[in-house]
Amino acid sequence: xxxDRNITKMDVEFYLLNREYNExxxxxxxxxxxxxxxxxxxxxxxxxxxGAGNFFKEEKELAPNPAIKVALLxxxxxxxxxxxxxxxxxxxxxxxxxxxxxxxxGMQLIGLAASVLLIVTIAFNGxxxxxxxxxxxNNGFKTEEEAVEERGKLGREEFAEEKNLQENxxxxxxEVLEKELEVATLNEVEIEEKSETVENKGTTIDFxxxxxxxxSVEADLSIAxxxxxxxxxxxxxxxxxSFKKGVLKDKEKVAISDDKLVISATTPATTEVVExxxxxxxxxxxxxxxxxxxxxxxxxxxxxxxNSRSLAEDSDLIGILYTAM
Amino acid sequence: MQLVKKSYTAETDENLMREVIxxxxxxxxxxxxxxxxxxxxxxxxxxxxDREKAEDFMQExxxxxxxxxxxxxxxxxxxxxxxxxxxxxxxxxxxxxxxxKGTSNSLHDNIIVHDSSAPDKEHDKNIFNDRLKExxxxxxxxxxxxxxxxxxxxxxxxxIAEILETSEGTVKSRIFYTLKKLGKNLKxxxxxxxxxxxxxxxxxxxxxxx
Numbered sequence: 001x002x003x004d005r006n007i008t009k010m011d012v013e014f015y016l017l018n019r020e021y022n023e024x025x026x027x028x029x030x031x032x033x034x035x036x037x038x039x040x041x042x043x044x045x046x047x048x049x050x051g052a053g054n055f056f057k058e059e060k061e062l063a064p065n066p067a068i069k070v071a072l073l074x075x076x077x078x079x080x081x082x083x084x085x086x087x088x089x090x091x092x093x094x095x096x097x098x099x100x101x102x103x104x105x106g107m108q109l110i111g112l113a114a115s116v117l118l119i120v121t122i123a124f125n126g127x128x129x130x131x132x133x134x135x136x137x138n139n140g141f142k143t144e145e146e147a148v149e150e151r152g153k154l155g156r157e158e159f160a161e162e163k164n165l166q167e168n169x170x171x172x173x174x175e176v177l178e179k180e181l182e183v184a185t186l187n188e189v190e191i192e193e194k195s196e197t198v199e200n201k202g203t204t205i206d207f208x209x210x211x212x213x214x215x216s217v218e219a220d221l222s223i224a225x226x227x228x229x230x231x232x233x234x235x236x237x238x239x240x241x242s243f244k245k246g247v248l249k250d251k252e253k254v255a256i257s258d259d260k261l262v263i264s265a266t267t268p269a270t271t272e273v274v275e276x277x278x279x280x281x282x283x284x285x286x287x288x289x290x291x292x293x294x295x296x297x298x299x300x301x302x303x304x305x306x307n308s309r310s311l312a313e314d315s316d317l318i319g320i321l322y323t324a325m
Numbered sequence: 326m327q328l329v330k331k332s333y334t335a336e337t338d339e340n341l342m343r344e345v346i347x348x349x350x351x352x353x354x355x356x357x358x359x360x361x362x363x364x365x366x367x368x369x370x371x372x373x374x375d376r377e378k379a380e381d382f383m384q385e386x387x388x389x390x391x392x393x394x395x396x397x398x399x400x401x402x403x404x405x406x407x408x409x410x411x412x413x414x415x416x417x418x419x420x421x422x423x424x425x426k427g428t429s430n431s432l433h434d435n436i437i438v439h440d441s442s443a444p445d446k447e448h449d450k451n452i453f454n455d456r457l458k459e460x461x462x463x464x465x466x467x468x469x470x471x472x473x474x475x476x477x478x479x480x481x482x483x484x485i486a487e488i489l490e491t492s493e494g495t496v497k498s499r500i501f502y503t504l505k506k507l508g509k510n511l512k513x514x515x516x517x518x519x520x521x522x523x524x525x526x527x528x529x530x531x532x533x534x535x
Contacts, residue, residue: 013500035501044508048457049476052507055454056477062369062376064361068384072357076350076391 012036016046181324338403346394357387360407363478367408370473371415373462382414408480408488412470419466453511460510464503471499 012035015028021039024032036042094106101107333341333355344352364386368379389396389410397406461469470489474480475496482500486493 013497013504016504040512041505041508044512045504048504048507048511051453051457051511052472052476055457058454059477061362062365062379064365064383065380068380068387069354069357069361072384072387072391073350073354075388076353079348079391 012045013049016042016049021046178323181320339399342390342394342397342403343399345390346397346399353391356390356403361387364407364411367411367473367478368415370461370477371411371466371470372418374458378418382411382418386410386414402484402487404480405484405487408474408478408484409490412488415466415470456511457507460507464506468499468503468506471496472503475500 012032015024015032019028021032021042032042036045091106094109095104102111333344333352336344336352336355338356338359341352341356345356361383365379365383368382369376372378372382386407397403461472464472467489471485474485474488475482480488482493482496485496489496
């Protein structure tokens, strides 16, 4: 009921603004008469509504003093620097001028952060996992004892084979040659380890396969060695011939260490000498064999011809190399 | 100029207030330009037509916006919010005036001066307007507020109800009551009001014909 009454009041306001009393329809008049006692009252109210509207329209509005806006904008700007001062306060407290550089809290914090960063970097980047596939692994590594034992075994087998060949006057089989190469490989490893102690090192030619390409390796080879190779090529052929006959005059070795391919020629040695060393002492045998290009007998050093070939020049050598591998 | 300065003239009050909260002084300037005049005139009407007091109150309401912009809820219409803040400021001033009335003899004279003896000649150019102004001052605060918001600031019944924190029915009732009371008190000026109305209609008609 109250809601309806309010609506009709709104309607009365509408009629006051838009209708004359005598223009009202019967329905509108019924609504108006519910709240307005008479036509006179209606007109009085209408006069007030119209007059008030006119009054407020005509009324000169006050304009604010411009100084108020200036003052308010200054006040507003004061709020913004407050934030800047706050940040400035942090900076000043972190980097006070009166303290030394390393005593400033900001610098200490930076140092601390850098330390943490460094530790984290090391901790997470330090690869301690041995099974990590990215690590280089030397699975074929053998202990010194194992290597010595294997060398001895191979040496004895070789000696037995050679002896057998001598007795039977037979040519060495592929198997024998392979074993020979294996012995040579092991010997070459020994050479590498003890190369600093060897007097005449110039005759040993190393190819650094991993370190540089084959072309550069060839370039690195000493010209003298190359010339020696050509000069002694005939000797090599002769030594191969004699080897086949059971007399080891010139021993050519192809050795592969972890990262090096070593081709070298050792001094001619008779089977008898080998036999003597291998039977008496494996170490002695190999240590003598290491002295490539020279046999040290007491204080006298005897230069011997050295035969060496590069892989590029002799395709047979590559085949032998793979066989050895 | 548009490239250098962001224009806020097309922005709504609510968006401007969002910028004010972020610290944009241009947005604040725009808000001030829009609402300083209505606020000043509202306070002037509500606070005994005291211009100095009205300016003080207008400055105070914008200072509140500067210091506590977060008090404004952007989901609410800015117009109703600022009027409700102004209304509350007026209420507080009425209470203080009541206290002063009990302790000071000069306060009553001051009010009387504003009510009747010093009509603003600049604003009231005829007797009807003077009387209407006087009658408005004699109204109760609630009726006066409602009437001014309705007929001077052209606010809807809904907005007025929100500003005054009351129901729409109460607002309608107050408007009707005020009209009835003013009509009775100004009935001797009824012909004048009619003349004004007729005169305005004639002027509009003449303008239309020309």
